[in-house]
Amino acid sequence: MFILVLLIIVVAILICIAYKLYNYALNPNSSKKGIFNSNNKNELRKEDLWINDFNDKSSVYINTFDNLRLHAYEIKENKSNKWAITVHGYTTNAEYMSSIAYKYYTLGYNVIMPDLRGHGKSEGHYIGMGWHDRLDIIKWIEYILNEDKNAQILLHGISMGAATVMMVSGEELPKNVKVIIEDCGYTGAKEQLAYKLKNMFKLPSFPLLNICNIIAKIKAKYFISEASAINQIKKSNTPTLFIHGDKDKFVPFYMLNELYDACNAYKDKLIINNAGHAKCEKVDSDLYWEKVIKFIAKFMK
Known part of the structure; x- marks a missing residue:
């Protein structure tokens, strides 16, 4: 007894x-804060704050399979069929992807910047860790195709956003989705x-x-x-660039090669020296964008 x-x-x-x-x-809604945000305002660049000051963005919405209303910023200034969906990380929001969105905008892309479920202005009582989020991103892809049936679409995610776009890659996607950039995503x-x-x-x-x-x-x-990026990437046919900082202590660096080796689609990888978690683009912006632009140029015409 x-x-x-x-x-x-x-x-x-x-x-x-x-x-x-x-x-x-x-x-x-737990007490943790946005763990990827810099506490030092001196580290912020103008592009990190661009979306906050950009007046020509629109708030747009979709409804999910489980009846949530999700928000995104749409920047549609360019006379182009090129679209980028920028996907933020754990506990952050669409604004966190400001520098990424800014770069694509200057390259002539239209941009969708979603707030993932449970983040920012989107509804949701839990964090999806990329799993249900993958279905939400597919909804955003459908949103773009309703506006532009000839759209060429790339997905660019950081951290949980990177895991999300890898999970998307394992689904049956329209041929309009041309390329994926994953930056410091986890295996699962x-x-x-x-x-x-x-x-x-x-x-x-x-x-x-x-x-x-x-x-x-x-x-x-x-x-x-269920939320396995590595299982999904094994099924992917979408060209993917894998990026990771070698000083990442949050999503361990070794996950980069595990993901890269599991991917059977066209692929390449970039290691940013001395970059911690979600800091690759800030630590070496020139190298980062040189590699990204060269990679996507093969598929975005």
Whole structure:
């Protein structure tokens, strides 16, 4: 009897810890802040703030498969069939992709800058870790094609946004989607959370992540283990450029080669020396854009 009571207590404690893990990792309203934002205003460049000062952007909306209303900024100034969808990372928002959107705009692209579900001005009570977000990005692709049936579309994501666009790549996509740029994406949500449990909290992934997986299915309607960028990229036919900073301590650098090796589509990779997480474009903007522009020129005509 004592052993049974002890077992019940241990299970209850584990469930409580796993629920706290779910709340910390997947609840967009928890107390964590935008972990990729710079605290030093002196590090901000004019392009990092461009979208805030750009008056000719429009707020546009889509409805998702589960009846959420999602927001994006649309910049449609260029007489062009080229479109870029810029996808932000974990706990940030569309504005975080300002410098990326600015560059594509100067290159003659129309731009869609979504707020992912649970972020920015979009509805949602959980963070999708790229899984449900992949279906939302497909909705944004459909939105573009309703405006421009001849659109040539590229996807450019950073961090969770990079994982998202890789997860998109495993779906059946219209031929209008020409190229993907993924910058410091993780192999999968399960692997990423396991890494952070060990790295940040010195906790084992088993059994906490297994219990959290079930809680996520109940509350967010997906298993964390489903959100696998590496499984999706294996099915991809879309040319993909993989980018990572060699000093990334948030999404570990070793994930770059795991993803690159798993991809069977046309591919290339770029390593930015001395760049931490989501800092590649800031650390060496010239090299970053030289590589990106050369890569996409093969497919965006």
